[in-house]
Amino acid sequence: MAAMRPVIVFSLLLLATAVHAFEASDYLYANETNASISREFFTLNHTVYSLINISGSPSFLVKADELMVDQSR
Numbered sequence: 001m002a003a004m005r006p007v008i009v010f011s012l013l014l015l016a017t018a019v020h021a022f023e024a025s026d027y028l029y030a031n032e033t034n035a036s037i038s039r040e041f042f043t044l045n046h047t048v049y050s051l052i053n054i055s056g057s058p059s060f061l062v063k064a065d066e067l068m069v070d071q072s073r
Contacts, residue, residue, distance in 0.1 A: 024052045024060060 024037045040051045052060035061068040 024054060027060070028054070 028035055035055045038053045038056075040053065042049050042051075048064060050062045051058055052062060
């Protein structure tokens, strides 16, 4: 159980970095003031990803702190 603690702490640090690195509001139009923004986090191969939803629609995929733009990945 003690061996799991560093992994959990490291995952939480990555999650905190991902939350603050990408601002979806920077990609909204000026008239989209009422758009709701939510994030769903998941880990794949020890990398934290977040799916950014705007008004309930999946809009962006962020890997760690990098916006994923290549659709072939």
